[in-house]
Amino acid sequence: MTFTVKKTAATAMAVAMSLAVLAGCGSNNTNGNTASSASPEPTASAPADNSAANAAGNTGGDAPATTGLKGTFEIQYFVGGYGDKWWKQVIADFQKANPDLKIVEDAGPQINTQNKPKWIAGTPPDFVYIDGPELNDRQLAEDGQLEDLTDWIKDAKNVDGVKILDLLAQQPPSYDGKTYNIPLVLNSWGVFYNKALFEKNSWTEPTDWDSFIATSEKIKAAGTTPFIHTGKYPYYINGAILYPAIVSANNDDYKLLQDMGDSKVEAFKSPAVLEALNKIVELRDKGFIDKTSISINHTDSQMLFLQNKDAFIPNGLWLPNEMSKDVPADFKFGFIPSVTQKAGGKVVANTSTSTVAISKNGKNKEAAKAFLQFIFSQSQASKFAELSGAPSNIKGDISASNAPDFVKQAAAYLTSDNTVVVPTVTFNADVDKAMQDATDALTIGKIDPQGWVGRVVKVVEKVKK
Template identity: 25%
Template sequence: MLKAFKTGIAAAVLTAAAVGTAAADGPKLYHDKYFWQESMQRMATFAAEKQHPFEPTPYATDQYQAFIATGVQSGNPPDLFTWWNGTKLKELVDSGALQPLDDLWKEAVDAGQMDPSAAELYKVDGKIYGVPLHLSSWVVFYNKKLFDKAGVTPPKSWDELLATADKLKGAGITPFVATVQDGWRGFIWFEELLIRTDPETYLKLNAGEASYTSDAVKKVFQIWGDLYAKGYFTPATSNEEVLSFARGDAAMYLMGDWAIQNIVEGGLKPGDDFGAFVMPNITPDLPAAVIGEGSPIVVSKTGAAKPEVADFVRWWMTDEAAAAWAKDPSLYIGNVKAPKPNVIVKDVSEALAAAKARTLPRYWEASPSDIVLPAVEEFNRFMVDPKPAVAEEVMQNVQKIADDYWAQHKQ
């Protein structure tokens, strides 16, 4: 009896070990995009079928940053992981932990797979340090039913946008959803209004060469405050932002196009129930522009030595992988052969290409995070209490934070 039991245990252990080995096949891809984990797992199954296995391994964002930082500190970062572009990528590159991926990019571009401009976001000092997990443009989604109800069409200029908002309001529909949900969203309208009025100041602000108390920023808060005063926004305190748009609490929603999947989960169909347009410029003679965002998958120097890591990255940029990733979770990685994830991304990217729009980096990645985090809290404070006096305080406080930061970090 005992012998049989022991044999049984041994068999179970062996089976578990065998299963463990099979599941652990392929490099681990660490990430903090837990909301895409299920899609990543389906992607991993597909990848394994195609002989390019990987194992998506999610973390909560806070712990994730600590995990990567300690890995880099001890000289043992993960082989393959997702990161952010902009200042955050530069920090990591400066630590010497990352492997440039120019060779793999060259292969993919030469094979007619990848759009070379998709690498721009991941360049640090002329070298490319990542491949896109997703490339997103920040657009205004609009609810087609509510637009029809108010008899309006997507606006082409800022004046048209204001007229649209006015008509919606007249029809009893709140024009925009915007909240401070999860604490990070405060920069969205700030950044958008600034690039629509004075994009050069936006870039200078990120580089520490312009002030948060400058006229350009004052103008942003004035426009933003006016929109609030006219009752154009839903309450900033809702904790159901995407659902709120999907339910039709308001007609328009400014967000990265990665949110399409979330809106779909809320019950709307892209193209049929909702569309998107790029926010028109407020200063009319400005060139076309859009906020771009794209988390990279990066490879550490230790990971670069392993053939299975390079194999996975190479495969990730093919149309086979890009098409699967475009279907689920509807994300675009800059592959030109694969079909676009959905009709909205297709229309927007065509419109942007036709207008030769310039892609500007998102505030979250473009400004140093020591400024971004407290600044976003200040912007949130304004959204909850959008009075001119609060705007004044917010500008002063953020400038003080920026002063402190740049005093220590200016070369």
């Protein structure tokens, strides 16, 4: 079985909802949390909210019973940019509803690596949150590591008796027509900037590529570097710049990006791909890209951004939460899902999700399914947004919640008719790595756009064989 970086994300945002929930710290292609996140240390358990437990105990009508479970139930969850406060609370609630159930938590920033031997030995945890480094949902599914949920999820209801599929902003991914995992976090890639800094310098907040370039010119003239990215993890710049640019260049049609996800060779040779790559070349040739980008990780680039050394950074919605301890008091996050569209063109929200699944070789699948029904409830949408600083994939109105302002701001984009919401695209792990490496080479002038395509196509052709 192959374990690889997943992004998450890398994570976090396809929302077709009229509510303030959006569509997943950094998977390069799919999930929300950053694939190699130097995550905050696990925090103490938040005070338990009994409402979820009470809901679980209310099994009247069609609501499924998720109480009275016994045995040992093992949960694996990665602690990255979203933290672990929500996990601590929801697990505590589930434990209250099932006092005879022994819950084992496998959690932390390195848990995917630490638990790798369990997966290889065929003794994995019962339930897994697929996020962070060393886990790739497509690979897990293709390697036969996940339980087939295709038939079960069709009619599965949450603790309130509501059909789970009806609550999801983004539907589960399909692998050869089968469902193995369900999106929990709904995130959007995009470009962050400091609104306070822009107001101070009278810089125009970008709405498209032309205004992005024009503002970057002013920023550079003022002595600030316009743009920094995470060279060690190039899926950040791919997710927030390259992929939205491909969709915009393809007449706002994300089918081309999906064809790339399916490793269709001709998709990578499309003129839209070259047009998108040339936008990165323009940033490079205008001297807008911080030269330290190529050698630094996500937290280093984010720190320079927070210090106003750089004005723009491509990232996912987990950024403010991940760097919460380092955000200056006068820093005001601004966010736009894409800056690569033409003037008057639609914004492109390239979503990433972090999913949950049940292990095929899990020992307590009954508890795992009950836990799925427990967490996918409307009451959890606001809780997740408040405790993780990111939107949940559960449809729900968070406008009156204590969710961060930038999350609500992102929701305004994602519910707008002027936004193209791109369903999460998962790439083959080898192809994804090839695209990341090629983009890094492109940003420092080692190759041109044709060279990028040539490199990646070779890997795609190998994968197809």
